[in-house]
Amino acid sequence: MLPVVNAAVVWLALLAADGGAPGAPGASKPKQGLVAKRWQAQRSPTAGPALSIGGTSLGCLQGAATLPASGPGYEALRLGRNRRFGHPLLVAYIERLAAAAKAAKLGPIVVGDLSLPRGGPTPTGHRSHQTGLDADIGYVAPPGLRAGRLSAVARERLGPLPVADPKTHVATPAFSPKVRALLALAAGDPAVDRIFVEPGIKKLLCEAPETAKAPWQARLRPWWAHHDHFHVRLRCPPDSPLCVPQEPPPDDGCGATLAWWFSADAEATRTKKKQAETAEAEPELPPACSAVLEAKGAVLEAQR
Numbered sequence: 001m002l003p004v005v006n007a008a009v010v011w012l013a014l015l016a017a018d019g020g021a022p023g024a025p026g027a028s029k030p031k032q033g034l035v036a037k038r039w040q041a042q043r044s045p046t047a048g049p050a051l052s053i054g055g056t057s058l059g060c061l062q063g064a065a066t067l068p069a070s071g072p073g074y075e076a077l078r079l080g081r082n083r084r085f086g087h088p089l090l091v092a093y094i095e096r097l098a099a100a101a102k103a104a105k106l107g108p109i110v111v112g113d114l115s116l117p118r119g120g121p122t123p124t125g126h127r128s129h130q131t132g133l134d135a136d137i138g139y140v141a142p143p144g145l146r147a148g149r150l151s152a153v154a155r156e157r158l159g160p161l162p163v164a165d166p167k168t169h170v171a172t173p174a175f176s177p178k179v180r181a182l183l184a185l186a187a188g189d190p191a192v193d194r195i196f197v198e199p200g201i202k203k204l205l206c207e208a209p210e211t212a213k214a215p216w217q218a219r220l221r222p223w224w225a226h227h228d229h230f231h232v233r234l235r236c237p238p239d240s241p242l243c244v245p246q247e248p249p250p251d252d253g254c255g256a257t258l259a260w261w262f263s264a265d266a267e268a269t270r271t272k273k274k275q276a277e278t279a280e281a282e283p284e285l286p287p288a289c290s291a292v293l294e295a296k297g298a299v300l301e302a303q304r
């Protein structure tokens, strides 16, 4: 077991290094800074109706719902980042997962970033999470977390436990059948498009007889920097015509697809991706996002 303070440092480091390629969770880059700061400066959502606009790595969100800081089976962390906004379907998904995890005695779960109040790019952290359809959820809550009794300071400092080593992909003692059960619940929900997990965790799920042939196996996709949280991405909501869907996963993510993640080429690719991102020009958001950025804020419901 890692001391709590180490877990918090890991979670922060991970928030700073989440991902890479288009359509996957991705690290932001300095050139996006100015645009992202304008999105971050908007402290409240726009009025509805709720609309996810564009793609998760280049889009925005109208009419966001707020995830309450605490609810049955979950606690939201890092409220100071102001990223607990999502399409109402995402907030409903988290509440549904938390309730199911609680009923199965797997909880409490801890929730990290969703989106900024209007989605859009963030100056730090991810490239995705722009349309209110992405959420970071811990595999294992920090030890000692008492649901419903979390101080404001603890909420900012605590982080979930790593379940694998990000370099060797070997599971830590924090991995248990409960983590497998939580991922099965999370991925089994039909609202889910895909979930990014640590390659070592994906391997364990591909190998375990209970989960190897699970109908949701294809939704779990290996990705870098997901050793202490998994990243849920929902499908485009049916009432968001400007939402750009991702290609469906090409396979179950086991076999050759998974083997690549343990190769030297995977590490080299990660480095190349990071270099390419810093060299890229700043991409244009969909035109509909200008109105979202400039709209007057909705009156926020009392923060629960």
Ligand SMILES: [Zn+2]
Binding pocket: 018, 025, 126, 129, 134, 135, 136, 231
């Ligand atoms: Zn994420």
